Amino acid sequence: MSDSASERLYLSPPSITEAEIDSVVTAMRSGWIAPLGPELDAFERDLAAASGRQHAVALSSGTAALHLSLLALGVGQGSEVVVPTLTFGATAFAVTYVGARPIFLDVEEDSMNLDPAVLESLLERRAATNKLPAAVITVDVFGRTCDYDRILPICARYDIPVICDSAEALGALHGPAAAGSTGVCAIFSFNGNKIITSSGGGAIVTDDADMANNARFRATQSREPFPWYEHEEIGYNYRMSNILASIGRAQLARLPEIVERRRVIRDLYNGGLSDIDGVVLMGDPPWGRWNGWLTTMRFDSTLWPGASTRVRELLERHNIESRPIWKPMHQQPVFAQAESKLTGVADSIFAEGLCLPSGTGMSDKDVDRVVALIKSDLNR
Numbered sequence: 001m002s003d004s005a006s007e008r009l010y011l012s013p014p015s016i017t018e019a020e021i022d023s024v025v026t027a028m029r030s031g032w033i034a035p036l037g038p039e040l041d042a043f044e045r046d047l048a049a050a051s052g053r054q055h056a057v058a059l060s061s062g063t064a065a066l067h068l069s070l071l072a073l074g075v076g077q078g079s080e081v082v083v084p085t086l087t088f089g090a091t092a093f094a095v096t097y098v099g100a101r102p103i104f105l106d107v108e109e110d111s112m113n114l115d116p117a118v119l120e121s122l123l124e125r126r127a128a129t130n131k132l133p134a135a136v137i138t139v140d141v142f143g144r145t146c147d148y149d150r151i152l153p154i155c156a157r158y159d160i161p162v163i164c165d166s167a168e169a170l171g172a173l174h175g176p177a178a179a180g181s182t183g184v185c186a187i188f189s190f191n192g193n194k195i196i197t198s199s200g201g202g203a204i205v206t207d208d209a210d211m212a213n214n215a216r217f218r219a220t221q222s223r224e225p226f227p228w229y230e231h232e233e234i235g236y237n238y239r240m241s242n243i244l245a246s247i248g249r250a251q252l253a254r255l256p257e258i259v260e261r262r263r264v265i266r267d268l269y270n271g272g273l274s275d276i277d278g279v280v281l282m283g284d285p286p287w288g289r290w291n292g293w294l295t296t297m298r299f300d301s302t303l304w305p306g307a308s309t310r311v312r313e314l315l316e317r318h319n320i321e322s323r324p325i326w327k328p329m330h331q332q333p334v335f336a337q338a339e340s341k342l343t344g345v346a347d348s349i350f351a352e353g354l355c356l357p358s359g360t361g362m363s364d365k366d367v368d369r370v371v372a373l374i375k376s377d378l379n380r
């Protein structure tokens with residue numbers, strides 16, 4: 001065995017206990033080694049409850065959930081969809097799967113999420129020429145909800161449906177409401193490094209029964225109710241399996257404890273670093289409670305030029321994984337032709353920001369070690 005100092009400290013590894021192991025074993029012994037089964041049904045009930053929704057549809061990934069949400073809303077060839085530029089590529093990729101084009105909008109400082117003022121001015125201009133986008137996808141990035149109290153009324157004024165990409169935000173709160181409870185639907189991801197995992201998976205949550213049924217139908221190859229396989233539409237194989245649902249269900253039961261620990265980890269980082277001028281550890285947005293998914297920090301580039309890159313490389317030399325903030329979509333080669341409305345905020349967050357190791361299983365000592373390395377780089 002290597003000593004703990006030489007073991008790699010990952011950004012956000014899954015936290016697996018006996019509860020998850022027991023849950024998989026029980027599911028396997030039950031004989032439901034199938035795409036459907038009682039664990040899947042129970043996971044969907046638990047997810048709907050956790051997000052304050054009537055329905056949940058568990059799927060093979062968060063990306064599949066975005067794809068089926070867009071299809072259910074009838075977004076297709078030639079349409080446009082608003083996407084915040086600061087997100088993971090999957091949000092924008094899903095838009096292209098249905099033949100639509102993303103329009104990338106800049107974000108605001110408090111939450112790093114879609115800037116309502118930029119959204120409002122885009123929609124005002126587009127309404128004047130009758131070229132409104134078919135949908136808006138908001139992203140609750142790093143586990144903070146968006147400023148929905150401003151965004152939702154703006155979209156409602158123009159009758160544009162909102163899909164909430166809450167892939168990173170399960171367990172966060174918007175005021176008293178659960179992340180995922182806003183918009184026509186919201187999606188979650190249970191990929192390996194998200195706040196909880198099913199080893200891979202996703203879900204749509206919604207209050208609209210037709211939308212949930214539509215997503216379930218397409219996710220199981222659009223099979224019509226005939227004895228033979230009858231298809232009137234293109235289908236997909238996007239359902240989550242019963243076995244994976246059993247992992248997700250055990251993880252979801254531990255979500256409060258995971259959120260609590262990850263928030264403590266951020267507070268420990270903050271305690272070690274907050275007295276340094278020009279260094280900010282992101283916390284709760286003004287309107288809600290962050291789920292702690294990834295601790296993100298910013299180094300003011302006038303006081304600390306180049307610090308985010310230098311610190312990341314220093315941590316890497318000590319076998320500690322950190323990562324830049326999501327590279328904005330308008331800077332991605334694959335979206336070079338896309339339209340965007342920018343204020344410069346996403347660019348500066350990308351240049352100054354860093355995601356720190358935030359795993360539920362990190363010890364207080366691990367945090368201290370990262371803090372000490374960051375301070376050593378800043379000569380503090």
Ligand SMILES: *Cc1c(COP(=O)(O)O)cnc(C)c1O
Nearest residue numbers: 061062063088090091167189191
């Ligand atoms: C992870 C993620 C997704 C995609 O989820 P997968 O389960 O990996 O397909 C989509 N959007 C955001 C913002 C994400 O972070």
